[in-house]
Amino acid sequence: MTSPVTGATAGRPRDPAIDARVHEAACLVFGDVGWAGFTMDRVAQRAGVGKAALYRRWPSKAALLADALASMLATAPHPVSDDVRADLVGLVRSTTSLYAGPLGGAARRLMTEAALLPELAEAWEAIRHRQVSSARDVVEHAVRGGRLGTDVSIGLLLEALLGGALMHAVLAPDDDHGAHAERLVDAVVGPLLT
Secondary structure, three states, rough: EEEEOOEEEEEOOOOOHHHHHHHHHHHHHHHHHHHHHHOOHHHHHHHOOOOOHHHHHHOHHHHHHHHHHHHHHOOOOOOOOOHHHHHHHHHHHHHHHHHHHHOHHHHHHHHOOOOOHHHHHHHHHHHHHHHHHHHHHHHHHHHHHHOOOOOHHHHHHHHHHHHHHHHHHOOOOOOOHHHHHHHHHHHHHHHEEE
C-alpha cells in the first residue's frame, strides 16, 4: 500500500547496507565467473542475503548487475591543479587501481563482455564515458594553462597513459602502481611539458 503523503510503500524501508553488500557481491561474482556464470543464487550466497531480497530490489540479474557496476565502478572526476604531472600521475594511479583492485575482475570483464551483451552495454558506456571525460578534463586544463603545447594530441596522449595503466594492471596486478604511474607519466608526458 502506498502512502498518499510520501509515496512510500508500506513495510520495512530498504537497508542501504544490504544494497552495498549486494552490489559488491554482484561485482565480485561477475568478476569471477562472467555473465555466463552470473546468477541471483550466487550473488545472494556471496552477499549473505536471501534470493527473495534480491528480487524485491531488482527485477532481473541484468538489472542487478547493471546497478551494481554503475555503483561500484563509478569513478569520481579527477582533480585538476597547476601541477600537470601530479594530475596525470593521479589519473594513471586511479585507472590502474580500478582494473587491478578488488573489483578489477568485474571492470575487466565488463570491458570485454559488454560488447556482446546489450544488458551491460549501457552500464559500460556510462562508466567509460565518465572515465574518458574526466581524463580529457585533466589534459585540456594543462593545455589551457600552457603546461602542455596546443599541438598535443589529447586522444593519443590519453591512449598511451590509460592504455599503459590498463596493461600494467593486467600484467602486474600486485606491483607498486604508484611508482609505475610516475614512470609512465615521465616517459609519455615528460618531453611534452612546457
